[in-house]
Amino acid sequence: xxxxxxxxxxxxxxxxxxxxxxxxxxxxxxxxxxxxxxxxxxxxxxxxxxxxxxxxxxxxxxxxxxxxxxxxxxxxxxxxxxxxxxxxxxxxxxxxxxxxxxxxxxxxxxxxxxxxxxxxxxxxxxxxxxxxxxxxxxxxxxxxxxxxxxxxxxxxxxxxxxxxxxxxxxxxxxxxxxxxxxxxxxxxxxxxxxxxxxxxxxxxxxxxxxxxxxxxxxxxxxxxxxxxxxxxxxxxxxxxxxxxxxxxxxxxxxxxxxxxxxxxxxxxxxxxxxxxxxxxxxxxxxxxxxxxxxxxxxxxxxxxxxxxxxxxxxxxxxxxxxxxxxxxxxxxxxxxxxxxxxxxxxxxxxxxxxxxxxxxxxxxxxxxxxxxxxxxxxxxxxxxxxxxxxxxxxxxxxxxxxxxxxxxxxxxxxxxxxxxxxxxxxxxx
Numbered sequence: 001x002x003x004x005x006x007x008x009x010x011x012x013x014x015x016x017x018x019x020x021x022x023x024x025x026x027x028x029x030x031x032x033x034x035x036x037x038x039x040x041x042x043x044x045x046x047x048x049x050x051x052x053x054x055x056x057x058x059x060x061x062x063x064x065x066x067x068x069x070x071x072x073x074x075x076x077x078x079x080x081x082x083x084x085x086x087x088x089x090x091x092x093x094x095x096x097x098x099x100x101x102x103x104x105x106x107x108x109x110x111x112x113x114x115x116x117x118x119x120x121x122x123x124x125x126x127x128x129x130x131x132x133x134x135x136x137x138x139x140x141x142x143x144x145x146x147x148x149x150x151x152x153x154x155x156x157x158x159x160x161x162x163x164x165x166x167x168x169x170x171x172x173x174x175x176x177x178x179x180x181x182x183x184x185x186x187x188x189x190x191x192x193x194x195x196x197x198x199x200x201x202x203x204x205x206x207x208x209x210x211x212x213x214x215x216x217x218x219x220x221x222x223x224x225x226x227x228x229x230x231x232x233x234x235x236x237x238x239x240x241x242x243x244x245x246x247x248x249x250x251x252x253x254x255x256x257x258x259x260x261x262x263x264x265x266x267x268x269x270x271x272x273x274x275x276x277x278x279x280x281x282x283x284x285x286x287x288x289x290x291x292x293x294x295x296x297x298x299x300x301x302x303x304x305x306x307x308x309x310x311x312x313x314x315x316x317x318x319x320x321x322x323x324x325x326x327x328x329x330x331x332x333x334x335x336x337x338x339x340x341x342x343x344x345x346x347x348x349x350x351x352x353x354x355x356x357x358x359x360x361x362x363x364x365x366x367x368x369x370x371x372x373x374x375x376x377x378x379x380x381x382x383x384x385x386x387x388x389x390x391x392x393x394x395x396x397x398x399x400x401x402x403x404x405x406x407x408x409x410x411x412x413x414x415x416x417x418x419x420x421x422x423x424x425x426x427x428x429x
Contacts, residue, residue, distance in 0.1 A: 005040050006030040012043045012077055014087055025084065027077035043087060044095055047074040047149065050103050056159075057114045065119060065158050069110055069133065072149040073102050073141065086145025102146060109137040119162055126153050366406060 007013045009028035016023035017038035024031065033040045052069040059065055075090070076082040090098045113132045114122065122129050134151040141148055157163065411417050 003032050003035065004030055005033050007042060009077075010045045012045055012075070012083060012087075014041045014043060014091060015039070016041070022084075023087070025080065025087065027083065041091055043075065043091055044098075045075050045077045046095070047072050048095075048099050048102060050099065050106060051154075052103065052107050052110050054107055054111050054114065057111050059114055059122065060116060060118050063119050063158065063162050064160065065114060065122065065156060065162075067110065067114060067122070067153060068155040069106075069130075069151060070154045071106055071151040073106075073146050074149060075145055076147040082142065082145040082147070084145070085143070089144050102141075102144075105140060105144075106133075106137055106148075106151075109133055109140070112136070119158075120166070122153075122156060123163060123166060126156075129153055 005013060007026070007028060007030075012025060012027040013029075013031055014023050014025055015031055015033055015038055018034065020038060027045060031040070050071045050073065052071060053066075054068070055066045056064045057067065075086040090101075110133050113129060113136060117129060117132075130151050130153050133153075134148060137151070138148050407417070407419060
């Protein structure tokens with residue numbers, strides 16, 4: 001029918017022109033297009049399979065690798081925004097041009113991811129590498145209106161033998177693990193064999209133990225039966241002896257009870273005798289002792305009072321004597337004070353004459369004190385130098401020299417010149 005256009009589900013029709021602003025997007029369906037005033041364009045929604053070959057790309061460690069990946073991409077027809085973006089990017093371009101643009105973009109992302117990973121990571125964890133390329137490229141492809149359906153690393157190789165060396169290392173590790181596994185298996189087999197043998201021996205020992213237990217139970221039961229039979233025999237044999245012993249014991253008990261009654265009566269008689277003796281002792285000893293004690297206490301109290309009274313009387317007498325002596329001393333002191341006062345008045349009146357008189361009275365006493373050591377001496381030995389007097393004359397002369405030195409000593413001590421005072425007193429007379 002003229003004016004109608006159709007397309008399959010793998011194609012999108014874009015109608016633009018009159019009354020189509022923005023353009024109408026129809027992913028699979030039909031639409032009426034006005035000739036001359038409207039325009040229809042088609043965009044393929046088919047899945048594109050891309051072989052992404054990245055030769056001689058340096059990894060994170062600087063090792064060159066060649067990686068080949070396979071990706072399936074398509075323009076997303078179910079998302080209106082992505083479909084509109086894809087129309088802006090690729091409408092009017094052939095599928096080969098679109099495929100070339102997508103291939104170049106994916107190869108750039110693949111090379112970028114290879115530069116961030118080591119050879120070991122890319123080789124051993126291909127899924128991690130594929131996920132990294134898929135996630136990194138998906139963000140850019142959304143802005144182009146294209147969705148990445150899948151991405152898989154197809155092949156990896158290098159020209160330097162790095163992967164071969166890794167393979168050799170892995171082969172060696174596998175061989176080593178195989179040998180270790182074989183040794184472990186042999187060890188486990190030996191252990192299991194030993195455990196089986198041990199279990200066999202344990203079963204045998206358990207059987208032996210059960211047999212021994214059966215023998216033991218038989219012997220124990222037999223011994224118990226024999227013991228029971230022997231016990232019955234012993235009971236029958238000892239019953240008469242036991243009854244005889246019980247009878248004797250009962251007789252002995254009765255005899256002991258008689259002795260107990262006799263002992264109790266004797267104890268009662270002794271208690272009465274003790275009470276009688278206590279009363280007798282109380283009457284003959286305790287009562288006189290208490291009377292004697294009271295008498296002694298009374299005499300002691302009287303003696304104490306007498307001593308206290310005599311002490312009080314003695315203290316009073318001492319106090320009276322002390323007062324009398326104090327009065328006598330006070331009177332004597334008053335007399336001596338009056339005498340000293342009179343002497344002081346006389347000395348004040350006579351002054352030097354009184355002092356001379358006192359010195360003259362004291363001078364014989366001084367001479368006596370000076371000669372006292374000589375008087376007490378039993379023997380005197382005198383040594384002469386040959387140029388002076390000897391004998392008693394020398395001793396008398398030394399004593400007189402000591403006496404002659406007294407006026408100078410008195411003048412030094414009191415400031416009184418006895419020679420001048422005596423001369424002055426003689427002049428007055």
